[in-house]
Amino acid sequence: MSMQPDETTLLRAELEALRKANATLEQQVLAVTSMMDAMVDEVSAKSRQLELRNAEQARMSTFITNVMDTMDSLLLVVDRFGRISQANAATRRNLGLDPASLIGTSPDSLLTDDTLAPLHAASPSFAPGTVLFRTILKQGGLKMETCLRSHLQSANAGHFMLRATPLYEHNGKLAGAVIVGTDISELRAREQALKTSEQRFRDFSTVSSDWFWETDAEMRFTVYAGPDRSGQNLIEIVRGKRREEFASSDERQNTAKWTTYLNTIARRQAFRDFEYHAHSTDIRPTWYSTSGKPCFGSDGEFLGYRGTAKDITARKAIEAELLHHRDHLSELVAAQTTDLVCAKEAAERANLLQSEFLANMSHEFRTPLHGILSYARLGATRTGQAPNEKIINYFERIHQSGSRMADLVNDLLDLAKLEARRVDFALHRADMQVLVSRVQSDLAALLAQRHITLAVDTRTSSTVAMIDTQQFHHAIQNLLANAIKFSPNGGTITVGFSDAMIGRREALALTVRDQGIGIPPGEEERIFDKFVQSSATKTGAGGTGLGLAITLEIVRGHNGTLVARNHPEGGAVFEICVPRQAPDAA
Ligand SMILES: Nc1ncnc2c1ncn2[C@@H]1O[C@H](COP(=O)(O)OP(=O)(O)OP(=O)(O)O)[C@@H](O)[C@H]1O
Numbered sequence: 001m002s003m004q005p006d007e008t009t010l011l012r013a014e015l016e017a018l019r020k021a022n023a024t025l026e027q028q029v030l031a032v033t034s035m036m037d038a039m040v041d042e043v044s045a046k047s048r049q050l051e052l053r054n055a056e057q058a059r060m061s062t063f064i065t066n067v068m069d070t071m072d073s074l075l076l077v078v079d080r081f082g083r084i085s086q087a088n089a090a091t092r093r094n095l096g097l098d099p100a101s102l103i104g105t106s107p108d109s110l111l112t113d114d115t116l117a118p119l120h121a122a123s124p125s126f127a128p129g130t131v132l133f134r135t136i137l138k139q140g141g142l143k144m145e146t147c148l149r150s151h152l153q154s155a156n157a158g159h160f161m162l163r164a165t166p167l168y169e170h171n172g173k174l175a176g177a178v179i180v181g182t183d184i185s186e187l188r189a190r191e192q193a194l195k196t197s198e199q200r201f202r203d204f205s206t207v208s209s210d211w212f213w214e215t216d217a218e219m220r221f222t223v224y225a226g227p228d229r230s231g232q233n234l235i236e237i238v239r240g241k242r243r244e245e246f247a248s249s250d251e252r253q254n255t256a257k258w259t260t261y262l263n264t265i266a267r268r269q270a271f272r273d274f275e276y277h278a279h280s281t282d283i284r285p286t287w288y289s290t291s292g293k294p295c296f297g298s299d300g301e302f303l304g305y306r307g308t309a310k311d312i313t314a315r316k317a318i319e320a321e322l323l324h325h326r327d328h329l330s331e332l333v334a335a336q337t338t339d340l341v342c343a344k345e346a347a348e349r350a351n352l353l354q355s356e357f358l359a360n361m362s363h364e365f366r367t368p369l370h371g372i373l374s375y376a377r378l379g380a381t382r383t384g385q386a387p388n389e390k391i392i393n394y395f396e397r398i399h400q401s402g403s404r405m406a407d408l409v410n411d412l413l414d415l416a417k418l419e420a421r422r423v424d425f426a427l428h429r430a431d432m433q434v435l436v437s438r439v440q441s442d443l444a445a446l447l448a449q450r451h452i453t454l455a456v457d458t459r460t461s462s463t464v465a466m467i468d469t470q471q472f473h474h475a476i477q478n479l480l481a482n483a484i485k486f487s488p489n490g491g492t493i494t495v496g497f498s499d500a501m502i503g504r505r506e507a508l509a510l511t512v513r514d515q516g517i518g519i520p521p522g523e524e525e526r527i528f529d530k531f532v533q534s535s536a537t538k539t540g541a542g543g544t545g546l547g548l549a550i551t552l553e554i555v556r557g558h559n560g561t562l563v564a565r566n567h568p569e570g571g572a573v574f575e576i577c578v579p580r581q582a583p584d585a586a
């Protein structure tokens with residue numbers, strides 16, 4: 001059988017078409033494969049690059065961790081929630097804490113309560129556990145000295161200088177904070193040691209009697225410390241000034257001394273026991289002794305002087321006194337001799353007075369005693385023989401002498417009591433003129449016998465004063481008795497009243513003036529001494545010299561005054577002044 005030609009052609013064409021399609025497909029597959037190869041190459045290159053970068057990052061991270069761990073300071077990284085995310089090995093060395101144990105904890109737990117409390121007090125709204133972190137954020141950083149809890153056996157807490165700063169990502173998002181802590185415990189310990197040694201120095205200087213001073217290179221005082229006994233704060237006064245500015249004006253005259261001192265300073269030499277007298281508007285006169293030595297810096301530059309000073313005012317005063325004594329020894333001896341002579345004379349005078357008194361007393365006592373004894377004997381022998389009148393006369397004489405002795409004894413006792421201030425004065429307002437009239441009538445017989453007139457001259461509106469009438473009666477009687485005793489027969493005694501003052505108190509003055517012999521000049525005070533009689537009356541007038549002494553004591557007891565003088569026209573004047581009112585009413 002044979003094939004149809006058309007059929008063959010058709011098949012050939014079909015085959016041809018198939019061949020072509022296959023070729024196209026093959027080409028496409030080829031293209032796709034090469035494209036895939038290129039992609040695979042690219043991907044593997046990328047992954048190699050990534051691996052490299054990872055390795056680099058791991059290396060960096062190890063490096064950073066190593067660097068962090070070798071740091072002396074504590075380093076903490078805190079995340080944005082305020083939890084520690086990284087801590088270096090210094091935490092173990094400085095605080096005895098495993099850095100790993102800190103991860104995830106709050107940095108607050110590292111602070112001691114004492115340090116945390118003020119931070120919390122400053123921002124009470126911060127929740128516990130976020131205080132340090134939020135303080136860092138709030139202040140945009142932190143720098144403070146603080147105590148951190150230590151778990152080391154050597155200490156409970158260490159002093160640290162904390163520095164912290166917040167961390168932000170480049171887009172501004174909060175990333176956390178980093179905290180660095182430098183241990184300053186040793187610095188603190190050294191500081192403390194320095195303070196202790198300074199305190200020791202201060203203690204020494206306070207118990208020492210010396211001052212300590214320092215100057216700058218210009219010799220101006222920068223320090224002046226020591227015992228502040230004078231009440232002057234010397235450093236406040238001398239700071240910035242030189243020593244020579246305080247020299248007293250006398251000192252300044254001594255140019256040779258100060259030139260030597262200034263030359264010593266100029267040569268930068270030490271000086272010892274330089275003594276000078278300081279006196280300025282701020283410094284009261286004081287003698288100082290001072291010693292000093294120059295100070296130089298580590299590179300030899302002159303820094304100033306440093307030294308001590310002593311207040312030697314007392315020593316100088318003693319020295320001056322000694323010198324004065326040495327120079328004035330002869331004057332001193334002369335003065336003392338004069339004193340001794342005076343004392344001897346006084347003693348002799350006292351002795352004389354004593355003898356005069358004894359002589360007077362024995363006379364005063366003997367006369368009446370003699371009278372008593374002789375009239376008593378006379379009476380005894382003549383009783384029954386002599387007429388009665390005679391016998392009565394003997395008794396009267398005995399009585400007179402007895403009364404005279406009694407008066408004398410009374411005067412002595414009165415004076416002793418007055419002098420011992422054992423008399424109580426009963427002061428009340430009384431009219432002195434009435435008192436004078438009373439005394440006048442007591443003495444009327446005597447006045448009449450001597451033809452003496454007593455006149456009263458009142459030159460005041462009131463003769464009233466605060467007196468003890470009984471005592472004052474005695475005083476006036478003494479003055480009037482004297483006036484009568486020393487007046488010539490037929491003379492006049494004038495009692496005067498006038499106003500006076502004792503200090504600022506109003507007083508009444510009572511004067512008794514006579515026309516008698518007066519008081520020898522220079523004896524106006526002495527006649528008030530007990531047992532003293534004036535040189536004009538010593539012989540003859542009689543009396544013991546007690547009346548004026550008693551009168552003066554009575555007047556003094558009234559806070560009054562009593563003086564004697566001579567009247568220009570002759571005769572003596574005795575003036576008593578007594579306050580008109582009691583002291584509290586005055
Ligand atoms: N009026 C007077 N005129 C002159 N001399 C007087 C007068 N009054 C006192 N004298 C002097 O002062 C002395 C002392 O007086 P005072 O009254 O103390 O003692 P007296 O009168 O001698 O003795 P007494 O008063 O104790 O009896 C007197 O002795 C007399 O020398």
Ligand SMILES: [Mg+2]
Nearest residue numbers: 482543547548
């Ligand atoms: Mg008298």
